[in-house]
Amino acid sequence: MTVSQRVKSITHRICEQSKPTRDVYLDHLREAASRKPKRSALACANLAHGFAACSPSDKAALAGDVIANLGIITSYNDMLSAHQPFETYPQLIKAAAKEAGGVAQVAGGVPAMCDGVTQGQPGMELSLFSRDVIAMATAIGLSHDMFDAAVYLGVCDKIVPGLLIGALTFGHLPAVFIPAGPMTTGLPNDEKAKTRQLYAEGKVGREELLESESKSYHGPGTCTFYGTANSNQMLMEIMGLHMPGSSFINPGTPLREALTREAAKRALAITALGNEYTPVGEMIDERSIVNGVVGLHATGGSTNHTMHLVAMAAAAGIKLTWQDISDLSDVVPLLARVYPNGLADVNHFHAAGGMGYIIRELLDGGLLHEDVKTVWGGAEGLRAYTIEPKLGENGTVVREPVAAESADKKVLSTCKQPFQVTGGLKMLKGNLGTAVIKTSAVKADRHIIEAPAIVFDSQAALQDAFKAGKLDRDFVAIVRFQGPRANGMPELHKLTPALGVLQDRGHMVALVTDGRMSGASGKVPAAIHVTPEALDGGIIGKIRDGDVVRLDAEIGTLDVLEDPDVLAGRPTPEVDISHNSYGMGRELFAAFRNVVGKADNGASVFG
Numbered sequence: 001m002t003v004s005q006r007v008k009s010i011t012h013r014i015c016e017q018s019k020p021t022r023d024v025y026l027d028h029l030r031e032a033a034s035r036k037p038k039r040s041a042l043a044c045a046n047l048a049h050g051f052a053a054c055s056p057s058d059k060a061a062l063a064g065d066v067i068a069n070l071g072i073i074t075s076y077n078d079m080l081s082a083h084q085p086f087e088t089y090p091q092l093i094k095a096a097a098k099e100a101g102g103v104a105q106v107a108g109g110v111p112a113m114c115d116g117v118t119q120g121q122p123g124m125e126l127s128l129f130s131r132d133v134i135a136m137a138t139a140i141g142l143s144h145d146m147f148d149a150a151v152y153l154g155v156c157d158k159i160v161p162g163l164l165i166g167a168l169t170f171g172h173l174p175a176v177f178i179p180a181g182p183m184t185t186g187l188p189n190d191e192k193a194k195t196r197q198l199y200a201e202g203k204v205g206r207e208e209l210l211e212s213e214s215k216s217y218h219g220p221g222t223c224t225f226y227g228t229a230n231s232n233q234m235l236m237e238i239m240g241l242h243m244p245g246s247s248f249i250n251p252g253t254p255l256r257e258a259l260t261r262e263a264a265k266r267a268l269a270i271t272a273l274g275n276e277y278t279p280v281g282e283m284i285d286e287r288s289i290v291n292g293v294v295g296l297h298a299t300g301g302s303t304n305h306t307m308h309l310v311a312m313a314a315a316a317g318i319k320l321t322w323q324d325i326s327d328l329s330d331v332v333p334l335l336a337r338v339y340p341n342g343l344a345d346v347n348h349f350h351a352a353g354g355m356g357y358i359i360r361e362l363l364d365g366g367l368l369h370e371d372v373k374t375v376w377g378g379a380e381g382l383r384a385y386t387i388e389p390k391l392g393e394n395g396t397v398v399r400e401p402v403a404a405e406s407a408d409k410k411v412l413s414t415c416k417q418p419f420q421v422t423g424g425l426k427m428l429k430g431n432l433g434t435a436v437i438k439t440s441a442v443k444a445d446r447h448i449i450e451a452p453a454i455v456f457d458s459q460a461a462l463q464d465a466f467k468a469g470k471l472d473r474d475f476v477a478i479v480r481f482q483g484p485r486a487n488g489m490p491e492l493h494k495l496t497p498a499l500g501v502l503q504d505r506g507h508m509v510a511l512v513t514d515g516r517m518s519g520a521s522g523k524v525p526a527a528i529h530v531t532p533e534a535l536d537g538g539i540i541g542k543i544r545d546g547d548v549v550r551l552d553a554e555i556g557t558l559d560v561l562e563d564p565d566v567l568a569g570r571p572t573p574e575v576d577i578s579h580n581s582y583g584m585g586r587e588l589f590a591a592f593r594n595v596v597g598k599a600d601n602g603a604s605v606f607g
């Protein structure tokens with residue numbers, strides 16, 4: 001099935017707007033690729049340092065230029081349940097590399113923040129910046145220039161985007177992303193959310209809350225809601241950076257190990273030393289980026305990717321805008337209902353058909369570019385990913401065509417009968433600036449909210465007002481000075497229980513902020529990433545209690561219904577944000593706050 005005219009024209013527009021930067025990027029990539037084999041550019045001393053700690057056989061292999069060396073960039077730590085399984089991956093990858101006649105070395109580690117641990121805490125103000133730190137740390141690992149390809153071990157929110165930005169900066173190297181998979185299903189996410197709302201109302205205590213949370217988050221693997229981490233897995237698969245079928249296989253299973261070994265061997269097979277050289281910077285082109293955006297809309301993915309995808313695309317010289325994302329939303333239907341967009345979790349999603357089903361449905365619907373390069377290779381392009389992976393007899397991966405029908409039509413639907421005719425993410429425009437909203441998790445009767453503003457300069461202030469019983473009414477919560485320059489643009493997901501309680505009591509409530517929400521945020525209409533931010537003089541900083549604000553996700557508008565001259569004439573209030581500049585490491589990120597770009601440009605520090 002060829003891709004639809006509308007998707008084709010948006011892709012063409014992205015190619016045109018990217019041409020100047022993409023051409024420069026590809027020139028730099030080809031210059032880097034011309035210096036091959038990689039280690040021949042190193043002097044003997046460099047090389048000796050690079051393999052000093054290797055085994056004699058690896059030293060002999062690396063002294064020459066015909067054995068491929070695989071760099072491993074790992075984000076292992078015990079803080080993220082999703083990254084804890086990576087502890088054993090380097091040994092697995094090294095053994096697989098040896099079986100394939102190559103060598104593998106850990107090139108470096110990158111930091112990995114858990115947004116669940118830092119949610120609502122000061123540490124969250126480092127979270128968005130950690131994406132770019134991860135990209136820089138990736139570059140530091142690869143800068144040893146000892147490698148012919150690299151594998152990237154990462155799963156969660158900022159880590160995969162940071163790893164891909166780093167990988168694309170070394171675009172001459174082939175790249176394979178290796179996930180660890182979701183934890184098995186625990187307490188359903190909607191029951192977890194209900195207990196949170198009861199706690200917010202003072203109806204249950206900390207003991208019940210902790211028991212509920214611990215039953216939901218109970219073991220190794222990614223949390224099972226469809227937030228940014230699992231949106232990352234979807235993106236890596238639909239952009240051809242995973243081995244087909246890798247995304248949602250649970251950790252610690254034989255199939256997971258087989259996929260990891262297979263990924264290591266595949267990375268060694270696509271270096272410049274072989275016949276299938278697949279540099280990641282050429283493989284990821286405008287069509288792959290469009291495929292990622294299409295997948296995001298079709299699955300109701302995380303709002304954070306309205307920034308991360310923009311930043312990842314920029315790392316390959318590709319200019320992706322919120323207008324592109326919004327226009328694709330108009331032509332891509334919602335095919336999946338996974339929490340917070342439904343009751344199912346990612347394990348149910350996988351069992352219903354998973355990524356193989358989604359990719360097949362979107363390809364047959366003419367909504368994905370099929371003729372793209374992938375790490376899997378071959379002439380099939382993305383069609384090779386319309387599969388279900390299984391464990392073969394001798395511990396290898398076998399792949400069967402994905403079932404024709406969804407195994408659970410409440411979780412996975414079809415392009416002909418989608419859950420929503422448009423995608424899960426919408427851009428909003430108006431005199432408040434531009435913003436994004438995730439509509440896939442908001443009931444239709446909450447897509448338009450018009451109510452008086454109540455203004456807060458922190459999420460704690462809103463929570464305090466809720467606890468004091470001051471919010472039992474229709475209102476639009478304006479939470480400002482949460483933008484990238486103000487305090488690193490934290491997620492304000494802790495507001496969800498209080499706003500959810502008020503919405504359940506029948507009030508028409510909405511959130512408008514220059515901050516972020518979690519990909520797991522959902523049912524309360526939230527216009528987020530408002531640009532320009534308050535600290536940049538944006539109108540969001542000039543709104544006062546009582547101003548009427550209208551959020552319309554149907555037509556995509558966000559306005560303050562006050563006299564424009566009066567609004568423009570208001571000074572931006574002096575808000576003391578000095579407390580955001582110290583404590584929990586924030587002292588070290590002043591330079592990031594000073595140079596960070598705008599949300600609609602990916603809130604990147606790389607310009």
Ligand SMILES: O=C(O)C(=O)C[C@H](O)[C@H](O)COP(=O)(O)O
Nearest residue numbers: 115116119227228229518519520
């Ligand atoms: O998906 C994202 O963008 C996230 O940031 C997920 C975080 O990890 C949240 O913190 C969700 O977890 P809870 O706070 O337990 O609801």
Ligand code: SF4
Nearest residue numbers: 114115116156223229
């Ligand atoms: S999905 Fe979010 S909460 Fe879960 S481990 Fe990853 S970062 Fe932490």
